[in-house]
Amino acid sequence: MKWLSQNYPQVVDLFLTHLALSVPAIVASLLIAVPLGWSAQHGRGLRGPVLVGVGLLYAIPSLPLFIIVPVLIGTPLRSSSTMIVVLTVYGVAVLVRSAADAFASVPAATLDAAAAVGHTRWSSFWRVELPLAGPVLLAGVRVITVSTVSLVSVGAVIGIQSLGTLFTDGFQRGIRFEVLTGIVLIVALAVLLDGLVVLAGRLLMPWTRRSAGIRGSRRRGGPGRRGDSGRVLAEPQLAGAAQPEGASR
Amino acid sequence: MNLFLDAWRWLATGSNWTGDGGAATRLVEHLLVSGLVVGIAAIIAVPLGVLVGHTGRGRTAVVLAASAARAVPTLGLLTLVALATGIGLTGPVVALVVLAVPSLLAGAYAGVESVDRVTIDAARAVGMTEAQVVRRVELPLAAPLLVGGLRSATLQVVATSTLAAYTADVGLGRLLFAGLKAREYDVMLASALLVVALALVLEGLLALLQRLVTPRTAAPAEHARPARNAHPSSTVAEKSPTERTS
Incomplete structure (x- = not known):
């Protein structure tokens, strides 16, 4: 407790840093995964290769990726851009499958009906397909929100500041309370962001509210x-x- | 790209592999620790998961455990346990078992749960005892999802064992951290690539195993799907359908 009262400005700082790393990665994952998942679902023969590809991506452990990504794209080793790229890779790896499943859940007859009443493919996507795929997609976004927030902390071992810094610092100085604070705050942040995602889902898809x-x-x-x-x-x-x-x- | 060449050169140098802290020793350590952890976790989780799937009791707890486990930061758990147990192997092993249990539990549970009720009733109707129903009907039919749980648990343990080198002198992560400390990017990158290769090889082998244990007669894509998606949280749910669609 004494540790917290002496260090809370730093803790607040790390909390905000953690948030600033998580949110762009979650948004970027969504923006990349939706078109990919859609093409996986609609492109002939694409589903298998795309899903196997993201499966392999997901299989790559995160710590090595923190080392490999900077070499591949030329970002500095200890930088927030490296972190966001790594987080996005995992987010996409999980979310593409959700997106493909989400679009698969939209009945073909509905899409035919949309075309029959005069929707172009573009407007059918935005006004029929995406809303109907929404609930399954939302479930996927919730999964990556929680895992992204948790994953950010791994970067601390190579020196990227976040709430994970409380783990490395606490471990080196032998302060158990500091580590515990980090765990509690990360879980709290995950719950908070998950709640916001659910809220956004209800606002964007009011018809799902009844069965919330x-x-x-x-x-x-x-x-x-x-x-x-x-x-x-x-x-x-x-x-x-x-x-x-x-x-x- | 030059760094990749450097890393390759490091990997191709025989003397980097031999000796006490050489890559070969680290690789074997990594495999031994991962195997030990997955083994312990399986002994705990599989019987429990099968029991939950068979009786239908405690499923909420299983789903909750699986999603809670995803939220807990692995590094936090590792350092916390390491502070409690001191430097050594006990800390990482305990932390890794805690991380591996939920995937295995969810896999075993989801597998047994996905078995068609009609099939189980038929097994009872032909006079099978409960034990026989579990051993000869539920387990074989649950095998694909069970192995799916094993697969995601193994993947996670191999990945997190690398991180465990932060608190214990074990595994390929040791090389990575040594390279990081000495600012030797070739060592860092070489060990990173080794871990990635190890993970991908294990992933491939387990995917193969998963395909082998999938009963040929069953075409479970349709009826097994909802049960699988009952755990949107678990990696099992995310990964298993790969084998069907590819």
Whole structure:
């Protein structure tokens, strides 16, 4: 506690730095992953290669990537640009799959109907396809929001300042409370940003608000291939009904 | 690009591989620690996950554990445990097991959960005991997702073992940090590339294993999908469908 009262200006500083590294990476991941996921879904024969590609990208451990990225793109080793690029790589690796699944969840018949009433492909994307893919996409954004915030801290071992600095500093000086503070603040930041993402989702997709209370089950219904809303709504009841049966076994 | 050449030269120099702190020793250490951790985690998580999947009890806890684990920063956990246990192998092993358990747990649970209820009822109808249902019906059908959990756990452990070198004298991460400290970019880059290669090789092998354990008769893409997506959080959910679509 004494440590915190003496160091809180620095902690606040690191918190803001951490935020400033996370948010651009999350936004950039979304901007890159949506077109990629869309092409993976619609391009003939693209889905397999794209998904395998992002799978391999995801398999690369983060610490080596902090070393390799600067050599590849010429950013300084200990810089926020290196950090944001690395975070974006992982964000894209996860989000492309979500985006592909999200677009797969939009029924082809709906897109045909949109074309039939006169939507161009462009306007059909913005006004029909993207909104319908929204809930599944949102679930993906929530996943990368939390993992990005957590991943930022790894940069501390090579000297990129963030809340992770509390881990390296706390470890070197043997202050357990400092490390603990870092963990708590990172989890808090993740929860905060996740909450903001959910809020943004509700504002952008007001029609999902009614079922906001069953978000967990919603996601399970989301990628159902046929995308019939009846199935999505029926899911929670099914899940509830399965419970007593399972318990009686 | 010149740095990549330097790194390659470092890797191609035999004397960098031999000796006490050589790359070969570090590589073996890395594999041993990762194997030990995944083994311990599997002993804890797989039976528990199968139990949860079979009985349907405690699934909320499993889903919560899986998503909470994603939020906890690995470096924080590593340093915290290292401060508690002191310098040595115990710290990283404990921290890594904690990190590996949720993926394995989610994989085992999701696998068993994804088995069609009708199939299980049929197994009971032909007179199988509960133990037989688990061993001869649920486990074989759960295998792809179970191995998917193993795959993401292994991946995470191999990656985080590199980070563990920050608190313990073990694994390829040691070389990376040594290079960082001495400002020897070739050593740093060479060890980084080694870790990446190791991760990709293991990923490939486990993907192959996952394909091998997928029952040929089942075409589970349709009915297994919702159950998998019940854990949007777990890497299992994100990775497993790769094998089906590619």
